[in-house]
Amino acid sequence: MNLQIESSIPEMPDWQTWMRNGNQYFKAACPEGKGSRFSADLQYNLLSMSLEGYVMAISGYHNCLPYNHTFTDLMSALERIIPLDPDLKSRILRHESIQDICSIENYHRSHPTEDALADLRSAVADIGELAREICT
Template sequence: MKQIIMNETDLDWRKWLKNGDQYLKAATPKGEKNRFGADIRYNLLSMSLEGYVMAILDYHKKLPDNHTFIDLINGLETVMPIDETLKKRILQYENIQSICSIEKYHRSSPTKEELDDLKGAITEISMIAHKTCV
């Protein structure tokens, strides 16, 4: 079996980090009102999480098994310890949209409180990414 070898041009943690920042900013309401509904904000936050975790993993020349919340967090744990409370905060929201499974396809709309909590947890991951990727 041929081994895949990554070099510096294969991935770029800087792009992932920038994407994470842009998606987090887009998911953040300006004032009391957001131009996006709850479902789109959830997806923007999910893409932000992906950007930050992928930046850290790429920085360490690692890849996750997949891009679900659990796979991203498990991948992150291969390069650094993750606070158990932070991990649980993120993983509790993975099933708001289970769209990768054919048998168990499920979508629901997150509440404002869920979005606020998820955003707070992802903001913590953002700070970790910005400290790690230098």
């Protein structure tokens, strides 16, 4: 007897989709030539989703996915694939606690400062550049 079980788990996007997502979230958070129309909180979330998109593109390209989607897990996934600049990793991780929303026990949200957003924006841009170099 041959049973065919239909899976309800959706197929994971390919690395190109993750890259496109990363680029689009970054562009939404940081429109060229003008200030963002979004609040600091929304800009932080868009930058976080952009970071996730870029790391997932690199990870998917190398078939080595992160264990979770916290900043720490995303940086750990990159380190399994490429030598990651310690300063860049540190710049990303220092902003993880602004919205620690992936933890059930330690859920925490605060508002990012303009300086924090500028630093995170620059660091995510660097990760995006890495993704473009690695995946294309």
